[in-house]
Amino acid sequence: MSGRPDAASRIDAAQLADLAGAHLDLARAPFTLPRSRVLVFRVDRESAADALGEGGAPAPATALRVHTSEYERGLDECRVLDELVVRDASGAPLPVTRVLPQAIEFGGGAATLAFAGTAALTIGRPADAGGEPDAGPLLVEWLRPDGVRERGELAGPTAAVRLVIEPGRGVRAEASAAHAAECAASEASWLDWFAKCPVVRPELQPMAAFCWWVLGANVVELPGLGAVRGVVPSKIGYVGVWQWDAYFIALGLRHGDPALAREQLEIAFRFPSADGQLPDVVHEEGVLATSDDLPQADRDRLRRAGSDIADPDAPVPLTKPPLAAWALAKVLEAEDRPEWAREQLAVIRRSQDWWFAGSDLDGDGLPEYGHPYSSGLDDSPIFDGPLPTTAPDLGAYLVLQDLELARLAERYGADAAGDPRAHRDRAAATMGRLLELWDPESGRFTARAAGERVASDAIVGFMPLLTGELPAPVLAALEAALADPARYATPWAVPTVSAADPDFSPERMWRGPVWVNTNRLIVEGLQRSGRPELARELAERTAALVVHGGGPHEYFNPETGRKARTATTAFGWSAALFLDLAVELSAPAS
Known part of the structure; x- marks a missing residue:
């Protein structure tokens, strides 16, 4: 809508x-x-x-x-x-x-x-x-x-x-x-700008207006790219176009300014490497595509954390999770642009191929994260062990992306997006490998660090919902986890690490706080998995969190529902995804 x-x-x-x-x-x-x-x-x-x-x-x-x-x-x-x-x-x-x-x-x-x-x-x-x-x-x-x-x-x-x-x-x-x-x-x-603001339910409209302001306030021009408008995560410290931020921000923008939404995807897709890898960040001084491009402050933080990847022997590719086709499909729902879509699909197809050719680091058919930054969940406890990390979220995103590419290829032509059957075959093979990460004993998907099982109970284990193809016992176990107050049903759900996990912290970035983007992905996953009532309930709770917390902060304390102490305020994807949820929640019942 x-x-x-x-x-x-x-x-x-x-x-x-x-x-x-x-x-x-x-x-x-x-x-x-x-x-x-x-x-x-x-x-x-x-x-x-x-x-x-x-x-x-x-x-x-x-x-x-x-x-x-x-x-x-x-x-x-x-x-x-x-x-x-x-x-x-x-x-x-x-x-x-x-x-x-x-x-x-x-x-x-x-x-x-x-x-x-x-x-x-x-x-x-x-x-x-x-x-x-x-x-x-x-x-x-x-x-x-x-x-x-x-x-x-x-x-x-x-x-x-x-x-x-x-x-x-x-x-x-x-x-x-x-x-x-x-x-x-x-x-x-x-x-x-406000003339384009989405119109939503009256009780959500004041926060929707503020979130629309946040998106407008975070528009910057990027020197060297021509007359390009990048909607950055925040003018306070995040002045660049991060790849998956662009995807989430485009979801909100599409409801009022589809052209600006498309512009965010164009920036994210503008600088693929020769082998198809998309960069982590496009910024005013260039791109961040490998560990060699990291700012000194990031290297220093990694050293202080004792990370083995602060000074790698060889450059490590840096990218972001493969949600490009999903975001493209969402933006095209607002305004169909077939020729434009074909141009973007050619880039996304090569990026998807890169994950299997360039990031399947152990050659088992299921790509891994070679660097925590490529996951977007920088300090998640799943990265406390050695790298590379085999993670259920990445497997889920890759299945989703191949399924979306197949659907978009049937709509816009295989010349740009590739053979639909090949995408579906690869999605099925990836799904089989993803299900190998399911641990029946603990009732959750688990990550592996350099092949060894990671004990952390983290939010990445819910992303396989996005495939829409989970066996009934697996789906039931994930639903139970979301409903368990000892794990994920915190007062302001869903925390990024289970409240029962030893690594849980309500204030430390990806180790416990609630992020609007991961909640939005779980909402999508529940919808795709045939659980629309649960999806709507989580969508309502997420919208209520932003209102209760006083704005679209970077992340929230799951116990108080307030801004976490070190979180950035007026954060781009939180604003965009609140708008996306508010529009969806305001749609007339079908």
């Missing part, structure tokens, strides 16, 4: 912007603009986002800080202004009293901050400025990272200060009389 609004609902773009603005606290959600690399946060004297209480609102900010958003650089490395303050004529700072996607309001409307294009901020009096009419001029004061403090004056009703962020994070201040026009342009940009 498409979630694109009809003509009558398009007038609600301003209302949707207001709904999204209720979440823009300038701590967990910064002020930004589609395509811009500039981020504006509040300055909290004690702490930042993690200091916010359980749903509590922070005190009004009086100072802001400005950063740029750059690949593999943290916010502290990308400081532009340490403080930005608007003061009244007496020198007292005006508090931030309202935040909308298009503007930050100070002092009840005495002044506003907006974008002037994608690389500049404008601060001035709005045309209908409130406050005391004879209060005198306002002052704009900013502090550079080098300790230099500067100021400008808003002496008249049209006077404004424009702060241009230059390459290298320098700032050039200009006097301006174009504040009203620049504010209007920023507002128009956001209203155009």
Whole structure:
């Protein structure tokens, strides 16, 4: 089902912007603009986002800080202004009293901050400025990272200060009389975006509006790729197009902007290697396709963890799970593009072949992960042992991808997608090897590290549901595991490691927290396995988790349903998949 609004609902773009603005606290959600690399946060004297209480609102900010958003650089490395303050004529700072996607309001409307294009901020009096009419001029004061403090004056009703962020994070201040026009342009940009927002059930609409804002806020341009719009996982630390992030993000975008959804897949498919492998990441400085491309910070983290793959003897390919055909099929449901589909299928077919030719590292017919990063579940306990890792999720994805390629080949032609029968034969053979990972004694699928069984009870064991071909006893055991409060039926299910596992941690990335993408895949798996009621129940619980948690965070504590302490906020695939679930849950009963 498409979630694109009809003509009558398009007038609600301003209302949707207001709904999204209720979440823009300038701590967990910064002020930004589609395509811009500039981020504006509040300055909290004690702490930042993690200091916010359980749903509590922070005190009004009086100072802001400005950063740029750059690949593999943290916010502290990308400081532009340490403080930005608007003061009244007496020198007292005006508090931030309202935040909308298009503007930050100070002092009840005495002044506003907006974008002037994608690389500049404008601060001035709005045309209908409130406050005391004879209060005198306002002052704009900013502090550079080098300790230099500067100021400008808003002496008249049209006077404004424009702060241009230059390459290298320098700032050039200009006097301006174009504040009203620049504010209007920023507002128009956001209203155009919100006019595409999916329309969902009323109780889900406020969070859907915020999630649609997240996707728009995370749009960046990638230098060197032309006029390409990448929707990154987060402008806070994840400035690139990760392969499977692109797939999940495309699922949400398809409901309002199918063209932008297709653009994400095009970026992910744009740089295959000579043998068909797709890169892990496409970013502004190139691609990340082998361990030789890893940023230094990643290498350092691996060394600290004692990983044997921090410094491999030979480059290890880095990619992401093979969900390309699944994502392509979903995007084509929103808008069929046969010629475009054939172009993408040719790339996906070669990528699928690469898994069997280039990543079946022990030659047994079932490809393995040669590096944890290729799984996307970087620190899962299934990777605590030696590599390579034979994992049930990878086997399931490969079966699903061959089945999707067969179906798409019948629809769009075998020239691009390959012989449907060959894909189905390979899927059947892979399914047979996948079922060898089933352990009847423990009642779960298990991974193997360099051929040895891994004891960890992890969420990868549910991904074989995606094949839709599990024997009845296996399916029943997985259903029981999902319903077991000692294992996976935590208060905010589904944790990425069983709560009964010794490695379970409710806060540590893939070792216990709930991720929206793995929940979404289990929902899909239950649907494909003939369990629509269970699928809908988990879809409802996942949507409720995002609402309860206050937004589409990177991952959630399964016991509290709140943002895990180290999780990134305003996270792309969490936003996109909430939208995807909300649209599905809002569809009329068939």
